[in-house]
Amino acid sequence: MKRVGKTIVFDSPPYVLSSAGIVGKKEGEGPLGLFFDKIINDGYFGEKTWEKAESRFLRTAIDEALKKASLKYHDIDVLLSGDLLNQCCASTFACVDMSIPFLGLFGACSTMAEGLVIGSVLVESGAVGKAICSASSHYCSAERQFRFPLGYGAQRAPTAQWTTTAAGAFILGYDSTQSSKICITHALIGTPCDLGIKDAANMGAAMAPSAYNSLRQFFADTNTTFGDYDIVATGDLGQVGFDMVTELFLRDGVTELANYNDCGLLIFDIDKQDVHAGGSGCGCSASVGASYIMHRLRNGDWKKAVLASTGALMSPTSAQQGSNIVGVTHIVSFEVRA
Amino acid sequence: MKRVGKTIVFDSPPYVLSSAGIVGKKEGEGPLGLFFDKIINDGYFGEKTWEKAESRFLRTAIDEALKKASLKYHDIDVLLSGDLLNQCCASTFACVDMSIPFLGLFGACSTMAEGLVIGSVLVESGAVGKAICSASSHYCSAERQFRFPLGYGAQRAPTAQWTTTAAGAFILGYDSTQSSKICITHALIGTPCDLGIKDAANMGAAMAPSAYNSLRQFFADTNTTFGDYDIVATGDLGQVGFDMVTELFLRDGVTELANYNDCGLLIFDIDKQDVHAGGSGCGCSASVGASYIMHRLRNGDWKKAVLASTGALMSPTSAQQGSNIVGVTHIVSFEVRA
Numbered sequence: 001m002k003r004v005g006k007t008i009v010f011d012s013p014p015y016v017l018s019s020a021g022i023v024g025k026k027e028g029e030g031p032l033g034l035f036f037d038k039i040i041n042d043g044y045f046g047e048k049t050w051e052k053a054e055s056r057f058l059r060t061a062i063d064e065a066l067k068k069a070s071l072k073y074h075d076i077d078v079l080l081s082g083d084l085l086n087q088c089c090a091s092t093f094a095c096v097d098m099s100i101p102f103l104g105l106f107g108a109c110s111t112m113a114e115g116l117v118i119g120s121v122l123v124e125s126g127a128v129g130k131a132i133c134s135a136s137s138h139y140c141s142a143e144r145q146f147r148f149p150l151g152y153g154a155q156r157a158p159t160a161q162w163t164t165t166a167a168g169a170f171i172l173g174y175d176s177t178q179s180s181k182i183c184i185t186h187a188l189i190g191t192p193c194d195l196g197i198k199d200a201a202n203m204g205a206a207m208a209p210s211a212y213n214s215l216r217q218f219f220a221d222t223n224t225t226f227g228d229y230d231i232v233a234t235g236d237l238g239q240v241g242f243d244m245v246t247e248l249f250l251r252d253g254v255t256e257l258a259n260y261n262d263c264g265l266l267i268f269d270i271d272k273q274d275v276h277a278g279g280s281g282c283g284c285s286a287s288v289g290a291s292y293i294m295h296r297l298r299n300g301d302w303k304k305a306v307l308a309s310t311g312a313l314m315s316p317t318s319a320q321q322g323s324n325i326v327g328v329t330h331i332v333s334f335e336v337r338a
Numbered sequence: 339m340k341r342v343g344k345t346i347v348f349d350s351p352p353y354v355l356s357s358a359g360i361v362g363k364k365e366g367e368g369p370l371g372l373f374f375d376k377i378i379n380d381g382y383f384g385e386k387t388w389e390k391a392e393s394r395f396l397r398t399a400i401d402e403a404l405k406k407a408s409l410k411y412h413d414i415d416v417l418l419s420g421d422l423l424n425q426c427c428a429s430t431f432a433c434v435d436m437s438i439p440f441l442g443l444f445g446a447c448s449t450m451a452e453g454l455v456i457g458s459v460l461v462e463s464g465a466v467g468k469a470i471c472s473a474s475s476h477y478c479s480a481e482r483q484f485r486f487p488l489g490y491g492a493q494r495a496p497t498a499q500w501t502t503t504a505a506g507a508f509i510l511g512y513d514s515t516q517s518s519k520i521c522i523t524h525a526l527i528g529t530p531c532d533l534g535i536k537d538a539a540n541m542g543a544a545m546a547p548s549a550y551n552s553l554r555q556f557f558a559d560t561n562t563t564f565g566d567y568d569i570v571a572t573g574d575l576g577q578v579g580f581d582m583v584t585e586l587f588l589r590d591g592v593t594e595l596a597n598y599n600d601c602g603l604l605i606f607d608i609d610k611q612d613v614h615a616g617g618s619g620c621g622c623s624a625s626v627g628a629s630y631i632m633h634r635l636r637n638g639d640w641k642k643a644v645l646a647s648t649g650a651l652m653s654p655t656s657a658q659q660g661s662n663i664v665g666v667t668h669i670v671s672f673e674v675r676a
Contacts (some may be wrong), residue, residue: 001464006415006439008465049659077344078527086424088444088655089661096651096664101344101527103452104444104651104666106426114441116454126339126465127346145655189416189439189466192430248646295431313442315425317483321387323427326434328442 001124005221006188013183014123016334017071017130017171020064021193021291022057022164023267024139030268035292037064043140043165051093052087054138055169057283058083058094059165061290062134069171073098076171077128080119082111083136083282084163085145090136100132108206109236110190110311111135112168113330117187120332124173125207136167137281139149146200146316157201161238162275164267167284170294181336182297186222188331190214192313194324200314203325204241204264204277210327211237212248215308218331225258230326230331232300235291235309236264238278240275263288297336305334339462343559344526351521352461354672355468355509357410358402359432359629360395361605362477362503365617368606373630378391381478381503389423389431392476392505393623396421396432399505399628407509410435414509415466418457420449421474421484421620422501428474438470447545448528448649449473450506450624451668455525458670460615461510474505475619477665484538484654494540499576500613500637502605505622508632519674520635524560526669528552530651532662538652541663542602542615545648548665549575549587553646565594567671568640571631573623573647574602576616601626623647635674643672 002009020037028039038060045053045060058081066072079098081091095102108112115133122128140150142163148154172184192297193210211234219225226232226249237245242262249257263285264278289307296302313326358375366377368672376398382399383391395519396419404410417436419429420443433440445452453471453616460466478488480501486492531548549572557563564570564587580600589593601623602616627645634640651664 003415003464003466051655051659052661071667077341082444084425085653086655087422087446087651089651089653089656092651092664093656093661094530096530096662099529101454101529103527106444108425108440108442118441118460121463121465122456122459125459125465126341126343127459127525128461187465189441191437191439192434194434244646275639285398313425314428315423315427317389317424318427318431321389323390323431324434326430328440 006217007221008187010120010124010185012124013185014120015175015180016182016294017067017173017175017180018069019170019290019294020061021168021287022061023287027166027267030273031290032267035295036100036149037291050138050140051089054090054136054141055093056088057167058134058136061169062132065171067168073100076100076121076130076132078103079132080105080115081134082106084142108311108313109280110309110328110330111282113288113307113309113332116170116332117189117330119172120184120187127152130171130173132169132171134169135282135286137163139165139284140164142281156276159202159240159277161203161264161280162278163281164279164284166283166287168290170290171320182334183337184332185335186333188214188218190329192326194326194330197325200238200319201281203312204238205244206325207327208237208241209278210329211308211310212245214329214331225254226259229259229306230234231303232260232306234262236280237262237310238264238280239270240277297334303336307332344555345559345615346525348458348462348523348657350462351523352458352510353509353513353518354520354632355513355518356403356407357508357632358399358401358406359506359625359626361625364501365504365605368611370605370630373633375629388476388478389427392428392474393431395505396428396472396474399507400470400534403507411438413475414438414468414470416441416460417442417470418453420444420470422480432546446649446651447618447620448647448666449620450627450669451645451647451670452628453669454508455527457670458511458522463466468509468511470507470509472507473620473624475501475621477503480619492674494614496614497540497578498614499541499602499618501614501619502617504621504625506628508628519673520672523673524671526556528553528667530666532664538657540578541618541650542576544650544663545584546575546582546667548667549646549648550583552667552669562596563592564597567597567642567644570598570644572600574618575600575648576602577608578615594637622652635672641674647671
């Protein structure tokens with residue numbers, strides 16, 4: 001592997017051996033419903049708490065991805081995972097019985113791409129044979145942790161987004177049977193960006209500058225632009241952040257923006273589903289990436305895709321102490337190879 | 339790089355270009371006081387909150403390590419960091435103004451070794467040139483988050499440990515001037531281990547089985563044992579966990595345990611400093627590793643050292659919901675090369 005600018009270029013790109021996205025009822029009713037591997041209508045997923053339910057969504061995504069690749073836990077050398085819960089507990093309790101070496105990540109909603117960046121390097125370098133990269137979020141566990149207990153029925157701001165109840169998992173490795181054609185060709189580690197946003201009901205605005213910075217760097221390093229990919233998807237900027245990124249590129253004279261999209265806008269019909277500015281959460285880009293984007297690449301509709309997962313690095317404590325909300329955006333690009 | 343068993347073996351081991359450990363007053367009064375780069379007597383470190391103070395400890399460790407290597411922020415390609423605060427906020431706000439690409443980690447108190455494992459792979463593979471790996475903890479921010487507000491003056495159990503107010507940072511890379519002789523030769527990603535411990539006042543017992551499992555695997559893969567290293571240091575098992583690991587190896591017939599130690603026992607004089615079972619926290623193995631262990635290797639006292647940072651994966655919410663405390667132990671080995 002080599003570096004061009006800040007971008008990691010894989011000489012022997014690791015393959016996506018399989019992937020799976022599992023979502024809740026509301027996400028299943030959205031425009032991408034048909035693409036998800038499983039839709040779980042019960043928010044508790046048979047568990048006693050939302051936190052345990054989130055672990056089960058994540059575990060189900062991992063199990064589903066393994067099943068599709070005919071792999072077992074013992075075939076996997078490392079599991080990279082993260083989520084929004086304090087101390088990343090959804091990931092811990094999803095994987096505790098799997099006996100797979102585990103690297104816990106915290107990238108807020110950028111975690112899916114963060115895991116894919118590190119996982120790709122681990123696989124291409126030979127440090128591991130096969131890696132699972134995964135992430136999850138749950139509307140109910142996130143709301144009560146970051147905002148208000150759901151029972152309060154607090155009113156949401158128009159700029160607020162709806163944390164997706166969703167999980168996604170990718171299995172990376174080399175495929176001796178050549179049954180997988182999708183590989184990860186490039187990766188970029190994002191740099192935290194703080195433009196002074198403090199409004200926790202406007203995460204799109206907090207993350208948009210980092211998305212713009214990371215994408216601009218990535219395009220410069222790879223000498224590409226939006227039109228060179230079938231989709232360039234940010235993670236969960238929602239309508240507010242999406243419009244900001246669009247405006248920033250337009251100011252640069254980049255007008256070919258037809259292939260730019262956002263997983264938070266793809267997963268919900270924001271006019272009909274009462275989700276205000278769109279979807280969010282680690283599970284948003286994880287499930288849309290692992291299900292919808294991989295499906296379009298796998299069936300030949302698309303040849304190249306960029307996933308730029310966007311994260312807002314903050315906690316209720318940091319917000320209460322007056323700290324800004326810091327954005328970060330990690331990027332991976334996928335390509336179908338014959 | 340290659341894999342032997344579950345251990346990553348570096349063909350071109352990355353070097354520790356520099357390292358620094360910064361601690362609070364109590365840690366500075368302990369047996370290792372002379373080895374730390376800075377001792378900060380003010381628990382607030384001039385900030386308004388303990389959380390912001392923790393960020394400043396971490397930032398100071400990073401800045402100190404950079405100064406020792408005559409490097410600037412823009413010389414660094416990635417910063418890996420994590421801590422115990424919700425959503426790893428100590429790390430976020432330590433690094434937000436550095437403009438360094440950032441990978442947030444959550445491994446609880448195993449974070450220092452987790453960062454060194456990933457950082458070493460990133461450097462050896464060529465994905466990045468230079469990496470900073472860092473971690474922090476703060477007694478006051480941890481107590482109020484995980485246990486009780488300090489103002490309650492709650493009584494502590496004899497098995498409880500004292501979260502260190504400390505941060506450590508390592509800079510990894512290749513040294514064209516050959517001024518650094520310490521390299522990272524091996525790394526092992528730990529597997530989560532749950533033996534049913536639920537007592538948050540006995541983290542040593544929760545983490546000890548994972549330390550034993552990881553060390554046993556590492557020794558088998560590298561065909562070594564305790565006696566092959568000048569020190570094999572677990573992260574923060576304290577007296578209870580240390581005794582358990584000792585007993586488990588004795589049962590296996592391993593009796594050469596003189597070089598086994600624990601950073602949580604090294605950093606405090608547990609008979610005199612009223613810390614009950616010993617030190618803990620991400621900052622424990624981070625500061626002891628970055629200061630004391632690196633010092634002994636650098637000045638020629640030691641040739642080989644193993645750092646096995648131990649983590650307890652849990653949150654107050656998971657504990658309240660009756661979940662067990664899951665242990666994980668990541669390992670790196672250091673060697674002085676001529």
